[in-house]
Amino acid sequence: MVKILWKGNKMRTPFVAGNWKMNKTVEEARNLVYSMSAKLREIQSVEKVLCPPFTSLLAISGLLEGTGIGLGAQNMYWEEKGAFTGEVSPAMVKELCQYAIIGHSERRAYFGETDETVNKKVKAAQTFDVTPIVCVGETLEQYESNRTSEVVARQIKFGLADVSPAFAPRIVVAYEPVWAIGTGKASSGENANGVVSKVIRPALTELFGAQTAQAIRVLYGGSVTASNASEFFGQSEIDGALVGGASLKVDEFVAITMAASKR
Ligand code: PGA
Numbered sequence: 001m002v003k004i005l006w007k008g009n010k011m012r013t014p015f016v017a018g019n020w021k022m023n024k025t026v027e028e029a030r031n032l033v034y035s036m037s038a039k040l041r042e043i044q045s046v047e048k049v050l051c052p053p054f055t056s057l058l059a060i061s062g063l064l065e066g067t068g069i070g071l072g073a074q075n076m077y078w079e080e081k082g083a084f085t086g087e088v089s090p091a092m093v094k095e096l097c098q099y100a101i102i103g104h105s106e107r108r109a110y111f112g113e114t115d116e117t118v119n120k121k122v123k124a125a126q127t128f129d130v131t132p133i134v135c136v137g138e139t140l141e142q143y144e145s146n147r148t149s150e151v152v153a154r155q156i157k158f159g160l161a162d163v164s165p166a167f168a169p170r171i172v173v174a175y176e177p178v179w180a181i182g183t184g185k186a187s188s189g190e191n192a193n194g195v196v197s198k199v200i201r202p203a204l205t206e207l208f209g210a211q212t213a214q215a216i217r218v219l220y221g222g223s224v225t226a227s228n229a230s231e232f233f234g235q236s237e238i239d240g241a242l243v244g245g246a247s248l249k250v251d252e253f254v255a256i257t258m259a260a261s262k263r
Contacts, residue, residue, distance in 0.1 A: 014233070014260040015172055015217045015240035017049040017072060017133055018247025019101060029056035032248065033063045039254045041067045046240070046260045049099050049133075050247075054088055061096045072099030072133065075107060078117075078124040090121075090128035099131045101242075103159060105139075105178045115158035122160060126167040133172045133242065134159055135221070136200070140179035148177075149199045156203035168208045169215040174242040175200060180222025182244060189228075192220045193235035201237065226255035233263040 024032060029052045040048050051072040052060050061071050073096075077087035093100050102125065103118035118134065125132040136155040138148045152175070160171065175195055180187050196218045204213035220232045221242030232238045240260050246252040 011215065012217050012239045013047050014045065014263045015047045015049070015219060016253075016257045016260045017051060017099070017101070017172075017174075017219070017240075017242050018253055019074060019104070019221075019242055019244050020050070020052045020248060021074070021106070021244060022053060023248055024052060024056060026056050026059050029053075030059055030063065032250070033060055036250045036254060037063065037067050037069060039250070040069055040257055043254075043257050043261050044068075046257055048257055051099070051101055057096045070099055071097045072101060073097050074101050074104065076100040076102065076121055076124065076130070078120040090124040090130060094128045094130050097130065099133055099172075100125060101174075102132045102134050103155075104135045105137055105176060105181060109178070115155055118155075118159040119161055122163060122171070126163060131170050131172060133174055133219075135174045135176050135242070137174075137176040137178050137181075137222070143177060143179055148195060152195060152199045153203045156200060157207065160204075160207055163207070165208055165212060168204075168212050172217045172219060173200060173204070174219040174221045176221035176242060178222075182223070184223050186223035186225075186228050187220070189220075189231040189235045189238070192232060193237050196220075196235075196237040224256060226252045226259070229256040229259040230262070233260050239263075 049070040049072045051074050073093045076090050076093045080089055080091055102121045107113040122132050136152050138151045142151050177187050201213050204216055217239040219240045219242045220238045224241045224243045225246050
């Protein structure tokens with residue numbers, strides 16, 4: 001019998017985003033982009049996005065022009081303007097970026113973000129035509145008490161509530177188990193694929209219908225490296241990766257993106 005290897009849904013363009021978190025001054029960010037953009041740009045069949053800190057967005061936006069590499073913010077407030085000291089509005093993000101990471105677990109854990117604020121930000125992304133990369137995932141405690149399905153389904157249901165069906169296919173979901181982020185202990189491809197196929201796509205189907213749910217890209221995030229990336233990209237339901245630590249290393253990030261192109 002011939003074993004047919006499922007190579008993923010070809011309708012969904014592979015997607016790789018680098019979340020630089022709170023790393024790199026403007027000068028360092030420029031240098032990192034100089035050293036990776038030529039290599040990344042050669043990898044054509046993948047949607048590639050860099051998410052540096054706010055302070056570097058302007059400098060990096062100039063460097064990425066014409067490269068086919070997208071730029072993303074790591075966060076975004078939902079109000080258009082006003083007395084919100086320290087926040088950055090969707091209109092400001094839109095000036096420089098095409099994407100914004102929303103509801104990253106570090107924002108949920110350290111900055112009080114909830115499914116409700118995530119939802120406000122996703123709706124602001126819709127209004128301002130920014131592609132949201134919406135992060136979901138269970139904590140170690142929730143994982144160990146078998147609450148992954150309940151937690152992740154709730155994050156999708158409330159985080160993406162009242163999004164228009166026309167905008168929904170633009171959304172990118174990142175499944176990032178909190179216990180796998182920055183720990184060097186990635187989930188297995190099989191486990192992550194199970195959460196996407198049994199929890200995330202069904203929740204998306206409930207919100208937007210089966211056809212739209214099939215069109216939405218779902219990434220895996222949490223200790224993705226050049227050596228484990230293809231384990232995730234070989235899964236039927238995983239369309240790419242949100243990469244933290246490894247996105248700061250040129251060879252690692254290029255190799256991860258290359259692996260996604262073979263999906
Ligand atoms: P990590 O982070 O790759 O460093 O685990 C992933 C993320 O937080 O998006």
